Amino acid sequence: MSNVIEKVIEQDYKYGFVTDIEQDTLPPGLDEDVIRTISAIKKEPKFMLEWRLKSYRKWLNMQEPTWANVSYPEIDYQAISYYSAPKKKELKSLDEVDPEILETYSKLGIPLEEQKMLSGVAVDAVFDSVSVATTFKGELEKHGVIFCPFSEAVQNHPDLIQKYLGSVVPYTDNFFATLNSAVFTDGSFVYIPKGLRCPMELSTYFRINAANTGQFERTLIIADEGSYVSYLEGCTAPMRDENQLHAAVVELIAHKDATIKYSTVQNWYPGDPKTGKGGIFNFVTKRGICLGENSKISWTQVETGSAITWKYPSCILKGDNSVGEFYSVALTNNFQQADTGTKMIHIGKNTKSTIISKGISAGKGQQTYRGGVKIMKNADNARNYSQCDSMLIGDKCGAHTFPYIDVRNPTAQMEHEASTSSIGEDQIFYCNQRGISTEDAISLIVNGFCKEVFKELPMEFAVEAQKLMEVSLEGAVG
Amino acid sequence: MLEIKNLHVSIKGKEIIKGIDLTINAGELHAIMGRNGSGKSTLAHVITGKDGYEIKGDILFNGESILDKKPEERALMGIFMSFQYPVVIPGVNNTYFLKAALNARKKAKGEAELDAMDFLTLIKEKIKLVDMDESYLSRAVNDGFSGGEKKRNEILQLLTLEPTFAILDETDSGLDIDALKIIANGINQYRNKDRAILAITHYQRLLDYMKPDVVHAMIDGRIVKTGDIKLAHELEEKGYSWLVN
Numbered sequence: 001m002s003n004v005i006e007k008v009i010e011q012d013y014k015y016g017f018v019t020d021i022e023q024d025t026l027p028p029g030l031d032e033d034v035i036r037t038i039s040a041i042k043k044e045p046k047f048m049l050e051w052r053l054k055s056y057r058k059w060l061n062m063q064e065p066t067w068a069n070v071s072y073p074e075i076d077y078q079a080i081s082y083y084s085a086p087k088k089k090e091l092k093s094l095d096e097v098d099p100e101i102l103e104t105y106s107k108l109g110i111p112l113e114e115q116k117m118l119s120g121v122a123v124d125a126v127f128d129s130v131s132v133a134t135t136f137k138g139e140l141e142k143h144g145v146i147f148c149p150f151s152e153a154v155q156n157h158p159d160l161i162q163k164y165l166g167s168v169v170p171y172t173d174n175f176f177a178t179l180n181s182a183v184f185t186d187g188s189f190v191y192i193p194k195g196l197r198c199p200m201e202l203s204t205y206f207r208i209n210a211a212n213t214g215q216f217e218r219t220l221i222i223a224d225e226g227s228y229v230s231y232l233e234g235c236t237a238p239m240r241d242e243n244q245l246h247a248a249v250v251e252l253i254a255h256k257d258a259t260i261k262y263s264t265v266q267n268w269y270p271g272d273p274k275t276g277k278g279g280i281f282n283f284v285t286k287r288g289i290c291l292g293e294n295s296k297i298s299w300t301q302v303e304t305g306s307a308i309t310w311k312y313p314s315c316i317l318k319g320d321n322s323v324g325e326f327y328s329v330a331l332t333n334n335f336q337q338a339d340t341g342t343k344m345i346h347i348g349k350n351t352k353s354t355i356i357s358k359g360i361s362a363g364k365g366q367q368t369y370r371g372g373v374k375i376m377k378n379a380d381n382a383r384n385y386s387q388c389d390s391m392l393i394g395d396k397c398g399a400h401t402f403p404y405i406d407v408r409n410p411t412a413q414m415e416h417e418a419s420t421s422s423i424g425e426d427q428i429f430y431c432n433q434r435g436i437s438t439e440d441a442i443s444l445i446v447n448g449f450c451k452e453v454f455k456e457l458p459m460e461f462a463v464e465a466q467k468l469m470e471v472s473l474e475g476a477v478g
Numbered sequence: 479m480l481e482i483k484n485l486h487v488s489i490k491g492k493e494i495i496k497g498i499d500l501t502i503n504a505g506e507l508h509a510i511m512g513r514n515g516s517g518k519s520t521l522a523h524v525i526t527g528k529d530g531y532e533i534k535g536d537i538l539f540n541g542e543s544i545l546d547k548k549p550e551e552r553a554l555m556g557i558f559m560s561f562q563y564p565v566v567i568p569g570v571n572n573t574y575f576l577k578a579a580l581n582a583r584k585k586a587k588g589e590a591e592l593d594a595m596d597f598l599t600l601i602k603e604k605i606k607l608v609d610m611d612e613s614y615l616s617r618a619v620n621d622g623f624s625g626g627e628k629k630r631n632e633i634l635q636l637l638t639l640e641p642t643f644a645i646l647d648e649t650d651s652g653l654d655i656d657a658l659k660i661i662a663n664g665i666n667q668y669r670n671k672d673r674a675i676l677a678i679t680h681y682q683r684l685l686d687y688m689k690p691d692v693v694h695a696m697i698d699g700r701i702v703k704t705g706d707i708k709l710a711h712e713l714e715e716k717g718y719s720w721l722v723n
Contacts, residue, residue: 421568425529430565432549433526433558434579434635435586444578448569448618 025084030077032056035182038083042151042185045158055171055181062175068339069368069400070308072243072281080214080245082183125205136200144193147202150218153189160191164222168251168289168316176247176310177285180216184249187217192227192258201458203232206248214245221251223258225292230261230458243271243307247283256292256319261300263457264313268305273363276335279307286313290322290348298325299342300456307336312370314343317351317379324353327453332365332397341371341402346382346412355386358450361397372404375412383413391449392422393442421449479504479643479674480525485535487517487524487699494520496699497535502643505671509685510678511713512696518678519562521696522647525676526559527552539643554586558641560632562648567619572631573601575619576638583639604637608664625652633664644668646677650684662687682710695721 026034035056039049064075140147146157154161171181188204206217223229246268252260271279282305288297299313309332315324326342344353359367367390375382390399401418423445431441447454447466454462480502487495495517502508512518524531527549536543544552567575581591592600601615608630620628629649636644646665650658665688669675677690685693685707693710695703695718702721703709 424565426565427567429528429549430561430567431575431579433553433561434575434639435550435553435582436578437550437582440578440582444570444575445567448567448571451569 025081028079028081030056030080030082030183034082038183038185041083042154044151044154047158047162048154051166051171052182055178056183058172059175059178059182062178064175068310068370069366069402070310070337070339072308072337075243075245075281077179082214082216083185085185140198140200143196143199145196145198146189146191148189150184150187150189150220153220157189157191160222161189161220164220164251164253165218166251168253168287169249169285174285176283177249180218180247180249180285183214184216184218187219187248188221189219190221190229190231192221192223192229194224195226197227198229201230201232203234205234214247216246217248219248219250220253221260221262222253223255223260223295225255226257227255228259228261230263232263232265232458234265234267243279243281245281245283246306248285250284250286250313252286252288252297254288254290254292254295254297254322257294258292259296259298260288261298262286262288262313264299264301264303265457266301266303266305266309269307270305270334270336271307273334276307276364279336280305281308282306282311283308284311286311287316287343288314288324289316290319290324290351292322293319293348294321295319296323296325298323298327298456300325300327300453301329301340302453302457303328303330303338303340306338309336309338309340311338311340312342314345315353316345316347317353317382318347319351320348321350321352322348323351325456326353326355326357327456328357329360329450329453330358330367331360332362332367334363334365336363337366339368339370341369343372344374344384346373346375346379346384349378349380349382351379351382353382353384355384355388356452357386357388358453359388359390359399360393360446360449361390361399362393363397365397366400367398368400368402370402370404372406373414374405375407375409375414377408379409380411381413382409382411384415386414386416388416388418389449390418390420391446392420479540480676481536481538481541482525483536483538485521485524485533485537487520487534488532489520489530491532494699495524498699498701500694500701502674502676504642504674506691507669507675507677507688508692508694509690509710510676510694510696510701511680511682511710513680513718516696517699518696519647522559522645522676522678525552525645526557550582553641554583556642557645558636558639558643559645559647560629560636560649562651564620564623564628564632566621566623568621570619571615572617572619573598573615576601576635579635580639601638604634607637607667608634609660610634626654626657629653629661630657630664633661633668636668637664640668642673644673644675646675646679648678648680650679650681658684659687682707682714685710697721 032053035052039052169177171178190202192198221231252262254260268280268282271277290297297315303309313326317324324344330338330340332338341357342355355371357369359369361367369388371386373384388401392399399420403416405414423442427445428438428441482498482500485495485498510518524533525537533545537545539555577597584591605612610630620631623631649661662684690707693705693707694701695709695713697718
């Protein structure tokens with residue numbers, strides 16, 4: 001690594017280091033053999049391989065979508081390696097995890113050694129293509145909770161996988177989701193049994209380390225009748241000059257009376273702040289279904305990283321009286337671009353959805369909110385409240401809003417509010433005159449702007465998110 | 479306390495303030511009266527360090543030149559301005575904002591910062607002085623406040639932050655008589671022998687409640703006449719034209 005890059009790391013993106021470990025990496029390129037190899041490495045049952053191949057064949061006939069309001073150089077899908085893993089395999093306990101990897105996670109502020117863990121948070125750590133450690137597994141098993149790497153679930157719980165995989169995001173869904181279905185390598189699997197309030201927060205930390213690899217993880221969360229789970233994911237990556245592709249799929253299934261709360265703090269490497277070089281392309285499909293009556297899915301996301309973000313966590317409100325929520329803070333600084341939002345599809349009666357989206361653009365950042373609310377014919381008394389607020393910092397950035405509303409039932413109640421504001425020099429001067437420095441003033445104003453969303457995050461992560469916003473906004477006003 | 483020496487101020491090459499000398503001592507209340515566009519507010523902005531002016535001459539605060547200092551540094555030295563148009567900051571809680579401002583001051587002085595509970599006790603005392611309802615504390619800074627409420631909020635900040643020098647930039651404009659009395663009362667609570675005030679106004683009516691020590695008439699970027707409260711009455715009666723010659 002050159003000195004120049006090192007300097008930038010120290011100043012800006014503090015998670016930009018590379019872990020020096022031996023890795024097994026497949027050569028770049030994608031064909032059926034690569035998929036067979038991935039499936040073989042993972043010792044997958046036949047149904048899994050067939051599903052992958054079916055997806056791959058579908059993908060070959062699909063076009064990369066161009067409707068999003070982002071621009072990026074063409075991705076060469078043959079130049080990407082689809083599998084990379086730390087060399088050591090078959091881990092029986094945390095003690096066997098490569099110390100370099102443990103070190104990586106502790107640098108990221110995520111201690112994996114259980115005795116040092118914050119009580120009440122269980123962590124699954126995904127390093128490049130594989131899950132390297134899951135904490136508190138035993139403790140959770142006592143309650144009947146399954147929390148394990150996806151690849152382990154494929155082997156140990158094939159019935160659940162076969163039943164639910166692709167049930168919310170079908171393998172035909174979209175270009176990136178279909179690619180993921182063909183080549184996904186790992187991720188987290190969660191099953192919460194009937195009537196259980198999961199005794200701890202579950203979280204997964206995704207780390208891309210290897211160069212020229214794509215990360216394609218798959219997360220599947222099933223909350224059985226009357227259960228509750230709060231799940232958090234965090235993401236970081238080293239600083240590299242080339243772009244890296246991250247195309248994940250997350251599926252949530254909430255049965256009758258169940259609640260899933262899914263929070264994301266996404267801080268992938270955003271690219272060089274001065275040139276825009278490098279950074280993660282984050283093309284993610286996240287969708288949940290409220291399958292049973294009175295079920296609830298709540299998405300909260302704080303998006304500060306990635307060069308390109310393309311992401312619409314959505315809810316299908318199938319059960320009567322089910323509730324979907326989407327709380328989002330997205331920040332684009334320097335050369336970042338984000339096209340993000342949500343879809344709420346009301347199918348059941350008395351279904352309710354809330355959308356609160358806060359977009360902040362600084363530097364030359366470009367940001368688009370894209371949201372869809374659909375009220376189907378039989379969704380009597382459906383209600384939606386949408387609020388999209390954009391904040392501009394400086395005069396070289398942009399904010400765009402595309403709300404789509406499709407109502408097919410006359411009893412629906414829809415509310416939509418939108419606003420655009422900027423941090424004005426007059427606001428900064430007002431704070432300055434009261435003795436508050438410009439940097440503190442910006443973080444005060446931005447935090448005030450994001451408050452409604454931050455309060456939805458689990459306590460310890462709300463603090464983390466606030467700090468993250470401060471770091472990501474450094475130098476936003478010259 | 480404040481010494482202004484041969485101050486010339488231009489905006490984009492156009493001279494707004496054309497040579498002002500002014501000394502304000504601790505314990506004094508000076509009023510500057512003048513018509514719109516005479517340069518009164520520009521003077522306030524230049525003292526507080528707002529960007530965008532070309533400045534010649536000097537401004538000393540407690541003997542030290544402040545022209546090179548940032549607005550927040552001047553604020554922490556003890557200079558406060560009640561804004562003519564207080565700024566709205568959506569989403570930022572009024573209490574939180576004031577606490578951040580007060581703690582920035584405490585930190586600069588090397589004093590212990592106040593925690594949320596102590597601050598709440600303090601602010602609940604102060605808010606009584608400007609006859610505001612406690613519900614204002616939990617609202618966003620100036621968001622949805624009427625003109626009069628915004629001005630009262632400025633005085634609440636003045637009483638909480640306790641600076642040594644306060645500029646009141648048309649704090650009386652847009653107020654009805656009851657609000658005017660409350661504001662004047664708040665300002666009088668603030669006054670003492672260690673503090674000084676520069677009040678900028680069009681009208682004498684606020685001055686009737688505050689009893690200035692010195693009154694200046696400002697026309698076209700210059701102080702053309704200095705006197706006592708009688709000058710304020712004269713200006714109110716006769717306008718400014720008689721001073722032009």
